Amino acid sequence: MGSRVELFAAIRRDARVEELSIRELARRHGVHRRTVRQALASAVPPPRKRPVRVSPRLDPFRDAIDAMLRADLDAPRKQRHTAVRVLARLVEEQGATGLSYSTVRDYVRVRRAQIDLEGGRRVQAFIAQVHAPGREAEVDFGDVYVVLDGVRTKCHMFVLWLSHSGKAIHRVYPTEAQEAFLQGHVEAFEAIGGVPTQHIKYDNLKTAVAKVIHGPGRARQESDRWVLFRSHYGFEPFYCQPGINGAHEKGGVEGAVGWFRRNHLTPMPEVATLDELNEQIKSWEARDESRRISGRTNTIGEDFATERPLLRPLPEDAFDPGLALTPRVDRSSMITVRMVKYSVPAHLIGRRVRVALRASELVVFDGRTIVATHPRVVAKSGHRVILDHYLEVLRYKPGALPGSTALAQARVAGVFTSEREAFWVASRKVNGDTDGTRELIDVLLLHRSMTADQVTAGISAALSVGAVTADVVAVEARRHANATSEDAAATEGGATQGRHLVAHAGSREQRVVHLTQRRLTDPAAVIAGLPPDSRPAPSVAVYDELLPRRRASTPDPDLTCTGVSAPAR
Template identity: 30%
Template sequence: MLDRDTRMAILHLKRRGHGVRTIARLVQASRNAVRRVLRSGDITVPALEREETLGPHRSWVRELYADCCGNRQRVQEKLAAEGVRVSYSTLTAFCRRHGIGVTQKQRVGRYSFKPGEEMQHDTSPHTVPIAGKRQRLQCASLILCFSRMLFAQVYPRWSRFECKLFLNEALEYFQGAATSCMIDNSSVVIAQGSGADAVVASGMEAFARRFGFCFAAHEIGDANRSGRVERQFHYIENNFYAGRRFDSLIDLNAQLRAWCEKVNRRPKRVLKATPHEAFLIERPALRPLPAYIPEVYDLHTRRVSVEGYVSLHTNRYSVPTALIGRQLEVRETKDHVRIFDGHHLVATHGRIERRLNQRATLPEHHDPARWKKHPPPPLPEEGVLRAAAPELSCLVDELKRRHGGRAVRKMRQLHRIFLDYPIEAITPAVATALEYGLIDLLRIERMILRHLAGDFFRLPPPAEPGREQEE
């Protein structure tokens, strides 16, 4: 089929007096095609009309599509079962032409912001290797929409406590806050509703009021509304993590903060400047930080166990022994765990990461008499051996040092030797053994027997020299 420009050339050449054969040669088309264009006298390309295989079954295809929950492959199988065989590409093209299961595409807009008008905040799950072990972390980021200044950190979990920690640190990094903060409809910030009807949780609303901004949620599915912050997660995943090694979560966040500083000083084509340079324009329009920013903490109520500890996220923190059984208030901050009895601060511990099952004990809470492990009493056999001779007492000490604990088996074996042989034979044998560092009781027993030979046992007479040669 000839396109619009070729049809226009054919009509133009005809008006100049050229024949059909000449026109066909010049436009490289068949003479019949040239004649059809001249007969129509129109440069509009006619629509290609073909009979559709599924045309008579359009309503049936629509019903099957709804019945199969939008699975076009099942629609194709059901059509084939009824004798209507079409290829999958024919079915999908038919559905597109007739709007079956096709969502009308919407244009996306371009948002422009004035200095200090809006900032955007969101989180994204990332899997990051830390100290050779892959961990699932939550990456949180905040960006100023006008200057595109970025700040990001990662956390092992994401709750309102971590959200307040992050926003507090980010706003201190920017030295101010924009008028509004655009978020998605996360339950961490939103108590109920969505979009324009979203109701911000009271704790988060009070936090925003302290810094002079308000939260605003976009409609569900309208991710383009928060596109400034959404784009950065792909950049962090594919640029920051690549080729970097992290020893701990603290090391990761320190490197991520330094990376944000570097990114904020890179030129952006859309800004025709760096975010840091644009920030110099935006900073006077930001809401200034309050004169006093209280430390963010999460409040817990715990009862002191009989061991003198309070449990928090599988970790245990010590308190004075006098508070055993009392119900105390635990304030968890970013770096510390503070324990209060009413208004009285009773203990301050360094915060341990969650689910490590560790125990933190302050020196003043350690009671040696309470936690000292008393060794078991010595065996009765040991007392008998120590009272028998100084050499046996030294051998007992060596046996306990070598075998640990009470050396029960060795102690009873030495006691049996003491009962079986006279002390006059045992003492010199043990003294000789200790002189050479020998504590093997079997060899000591042979030494005792060698010492007793001829005194307590009848030995065979020595063989005669001549008789020994005859034999």
């Protein structure tokens, strides 16, 4: 159109300056006189008329195609005619062998929209919305794959997206069940520092909606625990239309799920635990605050700084998102939760315990006391066993320890370390298999009152002199704990009993003394950190002087009176 505008301008200029006739203007510019008259009448060229294209091969089949498209008005969405199917039916039923796919495709694309509009079907039109700060948010789940401890695992990413600022909170869980749904809300509210004041948009998730009530409005039958949760935090849900029709109603979070998955979770992250991945996600979220969403003036962080003070404050009491269960402990000292077995202390066998099943962990209560905490197992029919839960039983059945599942999992998890392996080997050599294993179990019981570092230090001290008993390990572990506390107090400036013993600062004192080694070694040598023993050997000769001595010739008065001689002594 630009060239025609310039042509019209030139014609109008020549006519104005040189006062040429229409015939002369047409000859000079090489156009028809009709074009000259149009240029003199208006500076804007008239629109070109688009020629009506005829399709003689398609014309006989237009009515048949329209009938197929009108039948689609009442057909299921996934069973409507495509252009390929329309062409196939025309060939089979009408003998239309001369039609090309492109001809049918172009006609179907135009006529389908016209027939849908004539039939009263929805028209795809989107209306821009303005979201006030602090009032609205959107929530959704997205599938992600994670290389979890070397195994490719399907996980689920919870996303809460603030509509005004575009600030999004992401958390990856092994499930998208209700406990993960609630846990995601709790962590998201804590991360943003409040709750939206108007509503949060959702799909019709089974974790929240027990039943969709069809009819006018958006009435839903909600689950009781979900009603309790949203009442606790004081927000209202907004449920989108069921199916694909409601996807555009929360397009913000839909886009946030895909963007985060493409930019941060591609390629698949390789982590040991989901907690490690979620910690990494928090750093990504902080970095994304400097990003500017397309079409917006400010960055996410700048808009979020405006939005955060307008959120409703969090309630004072925390909400436990865990699902409450009461399984019974079986003879193997294990409970079954969602087709997965978890161990509990052996003294609970036969009893029912209370379980809080959360998104990423499982907490077992005996009354109000926490007796076990397990990371949630993703694989079905899996099991999670802790060696400490079986120590009292193994104390009386030491032969069951070497082949136990608890020991195997402790080795894999790195809890049963090389120091403990070495102590077990040395203890069995000295004390025999049964008693040596019992000594190891007594050492493992020390973890209930001491830290792993303290017990490891005690084991190392005992092994250094061959004193492989649990009592020696306990003594040395306590000495290590006391020394550690004294060093910490000295570092902080506190006074301790051995703070001024400078003479021993550079020497390595060996606490454990092996008595057999002390007896068999040269007394003049310094053994196990002790000075030479120069004392004389002990003697009881002085006690002999205190013994009564009676002469055999001294008569016994009692025996003399009776006429009986006293025996020699």
